[in-house]
Amino acid sequence: MDDAKPFRPEARNPRGFGDRRARDLAAERSILASVSEVYERYGFEALDTPAFEYADALGKFLPDSDRPNEGVFALTDDDDQWMALRYDLTAPLARFAAQNWETLPKPFRRYAYGPVWRNEKPGPGRFREFIQCDADTVGSARPEADAEIIAMAVEGLEAAGLPRGQAVVKINNRKLLNGLLSTAGVGSEGQKLAVLRAVDKLDRLGPDGVRLLLGEGRLDDSGDYTKGAGLGAKGIEAVIAFTAAGRGGRSETLDAIAAAIGGSAEGDEGLAELQAIGVALGGLGVGEDRAVFDPSVVRGLEYYTGPVFEAEALIEDETGKRISFGSVGGGGRYDDLVARFTGERTPATGFSFGVSRLAATLRAANRTPGGEARGPVVVIAFSQDHMAEYFAVASELRAAGIPAEVYLGQSGMKAQMKYADRRRSPFAIMLGEDELAAGEVSIKDLDEGLAASKSLASNELWKETRPGQYAVKRAELVAALKQRLGSRA
RNA sequence: GCCGCCCUAGCUCAGUUGGUUAGAGCGCCAGAUUGUGGCUCUGGAGGUCACCCGUUCGAUCCGGGUGGGCGGUACCA
Numbered sequence: 001m002d003d004a005k006p007f008r009p010e011a012r013n014p015r016g017f018g019d020r021r022a023r024d025l026a027a028e029r030s031i032l033a034s035v036s037e038v039y040e041r042y043g044f045e046a047l048d049t050p051a052f053e054y055a056d057a058l059g060k061f062l063p064d065s066d067r068p069n070e071g072v073f074a075l076t077d078d079d080d081q082w083m084a085l086r087y088d089l090t091a092p093l094a095r096f097a098a099q100n101w102e103t104l105p106k107p108f109r110r111y112a113y114g115p116v117w118r119n120e121k122p123g124p125g126r127f128r129e130f131i132q133c134d135a136d137t138v139g140s141a142r143p144e145a146d147a148e149i150i151a152m153a154v155e156g157l158e159a160a161g162l163p164r165g166q167a168v169v170k171i172n173n174r175k176l177l178n179g180l181l182s183t184a185g186v187g188s189e190g191q192k193l194a195v196l197r198a199v200d201k202l203d204r205l206g207p208d209g210v211r212l213l214l215g216e217g218r219l220d221d222s223g224d225y226t227k228g229a230g231l232g233a234k235g236i237e238a239v240i241a242f243t244a245a246g247r248g249g250r251s252e253t254l255d256a257i258a259a260a261i262g263g264s265a266e267g268d269e270g271l272a273e274l275q276a277i278g279v280a281l282g283g284l285g286v287g288e289d290r291a292v293f294d295p296s297v298v299r300g301l302e303y304y305t306g307p308v309f310e311a312e313a314l315i316e317d318e319t320g321k322r323i324s325f326g327s328v329g330g331g332g333r334y335d336d337l338v339a340r341f342t343g344e345r346t347p348a349t350g351f352s353f354g355v356s357r358l359a360a361t362l363r364a365a366n367r368t369p370g371g372e373a374r375g376p377v378v379v380i381a382f383s384q385d386h387m388a389e390y391f392a393v394a395s396e397l398r399a400a401g402i403p404a405e406v407y408l409g410q411s412g413m414k415a416q417m418k419y420a421d422r423r424r425s426p427f428a429i430m431l432g433e434d435e436l437a438a439g440e441v442s443i444k445d446l447d448e449g450l451a452a453s454k455s456l457a458s459n460e461l462w463k464e465t466r467p468g469q470y471a472v473k474r475a476e477l478v479a480a481l482k483q484r485l486g487s488r489a
Numbered sequence: 490g491c492c493g494c495c496c497u498a499g500c501u502c503a504g505u506u507g508g509u510u511a512g513a514g515c516g517c518c519a520g521a522u523u524g525u526g527g528c529u530c531u532g533g534a535g536g537u538c539a540c541c542c543g544u545u546c547g548a549u550c551c552g553g554g555u556g557g558g559c560g561g562u563a564c565c566a
Contacts, residue, residue: 015557059566071565087566120565121490197564220492220562300565382524413524421526432524446526453527463525 016120016128022373027359030370032113032133034159035353039111039135042152047110049092051117055082057095059303059340073119085117089134090303090334090350097138097348098341107139113355125325125360134331136350138338143273146307146333146349147280153311153329153351154290160353161362161369162313164287167328170294170310173274174332176257177295179267180242184235193302194229199243200298207244211236238262243296250278253293260295273307299330308332309351313358315365323364329353375423376403377481380416382432393429393441393477400478402485404429421446427481441477444469445484 013019020028040046055074074084086092089112097108113133122128135152137145150169157167177199181192198213205213212218214236217228231239238260245256254275261267274293281291299308311329316322331351338346362369377397379390390406397404407416420428430442445468452467472480 012557091566118565123559226563302566380525414522414526415518417524417526419526425526428526430524434524442524444525449525450527457528459522459528462527463522466525467527469525 014128016122016126018127018129023368024359026370026373027362027368028131028355028370031160031353031355031358032131034161035133035156035355036111036113038152038156038159039133042109042135042148044109044111044135044152047093047096047112048114049086049089049096049112051085051115052083053086053092053095055084057341058084058086058091059337071119073117087118088116088301089114089132089352090136090337093134093136093138093350094334094337094348095341097346098338101338101342101346104138107137107145109135109137111135125357127356130354130356132352133355134350134352136348138348139346140349141335141347143276143307144280145347146273146309147277147284147286149331149349149351150277150281150291150309151284151286153309153331153353154286156353157311157328160358161367162315162328162358164290166315167311167313168289169291170297170312171274171277171291171307172293172295172297173270173307174304175266175270175273175306176261177239177242179264179270180238180261181235182266183262183264184231184238186231186235191229191231195231195239196298198229199239199296200300202243202296207240210243211240214239246292246294246296248288250281250288250291250293253295254278257293257295270306277307299332301332303334303337304332305335306333307349311351311353313361315361317365323361325357325360325364327354328358328361373424375420375425376405377427377429378416378420378423378425379404379406379429379431380413380420381407382413382430386431386436389431389436393431396478397429397481400482402478402481417444426485429477435471435474438471439474440471441474442469442471443477443480443484 036046055072058072072084072087074082077083093110093112097104111134113131115129116132117129119128120126133156135149137149150171153169157169158164177195178192181195186192186195195214198210201213202210205218209218213226213228214231215228215233216230217226219225242257242260245253245260247253247256254271257274258271261271278293297308297310299310309329309331310327313323313328329352331349333347333349335345335347338344338348359369379393381387381390387406394404394406407419409415409419411419417428425446428444428446430444432442435441444466448468449466450468452465453462456462456465456467470480
């Protein structure tokens, strides 16, 4: 006799993890299908890798501690090996490429999609589990490989529902800022990193805030002090001038960048790469309104070694306010990632769509990629005596490719109609005593009924009129429904 | 991680200067309408006032702690 209160766990999601219902899944699948189709059209082969990797294969690992770096979800398996959920699709690709390099066709072109996990603080458009759709070329150092990746990003955006003018891919090159900093006498990697972080905040803090972060440091609104990069006044202005070098056209921007970075071997290399990317983009038919050079783009991931890309949505909500949960995709060149495993420098470049964020952005703009999720045709269950007949109807519909179900709850007809309504069913099928006697079946078109109800004030009239309801011969049910479904489209 | 604000019904929020029975709108369920989703009307269910500890005769309210949410900031391989 245990009279202790039974433990009742609270039914809730882990923080940053969300349930996705039919309409969310339809949107996601639609984006995945259209982007995958673009990737395949460009000749990229599909690959899936496991959710888990050994933690050391994912990169950051603290050898002096038995815990992998925060930011990933990690655990040890039975053999005390540290495993971590993948935080993107690029690191697993690097592992796969290194492992199978001998037998792969080179350059290796592959795309992949699936969930990735990050143990970070969630926010709007920022999840701890989200879907990426990624394409990479491993084994080509040519800027044309980068250009092709960018072209796919542009086409993918369009296929996913962001046509010309509603999204833009911004392109930069890490080598430019590196060259500039070398010329300015900034040697240490730590200082360079601090500069990158500062520039990354340009959109949020503005040039003056970034100036503080490039110099001594900045005190923010919450009273927190952030130590700066420690650049001198000349260095600060050189960096700011560089980030402001974006112009309308790609070649004008290149000229402005060239003037801003001064001369350095690394900077010139980066400039030449961008130039070649620009030429290739022209050949690929990617207009200057869809892919631009933008020196203010940074990207957080440290593994990028050259060109970096970022996709941004340019759409507004009803009030004309720009919708932004951050970038909807990003990528770049990472020439050292495979070398972590093989010791051999292997050039690689790629781009990932943040499918979940893209879906969230489109939803915020009241757009539903993949269309509305509709429920099945619902066969009303009038009486226990005729259940077999109801199931026969459902089977006929299913055989004809029409999603259908018999109501299996305990409630009366009114509740069954309500159920069909809530399922967003297109039709309810009624086979009561009257219909059975007449050899007929009643079809209620729920959309039509709803539309008609707007002009009916009283419930009596609504019931009498039975808007959207038709009787057909029992044998003609499937044909009649097919016709109605077809004319709807 | 750090700083600030917040936590009352499924949701959005009132309210109690510390006192018996905590409210609204929306949503949900049911009836009016025994074979009809909408509209209308009527009724109903639903709350350990986030949790724990303290102060008090008495705490949803005051104090402390914990957890969660939001925002800022840091980090983001």
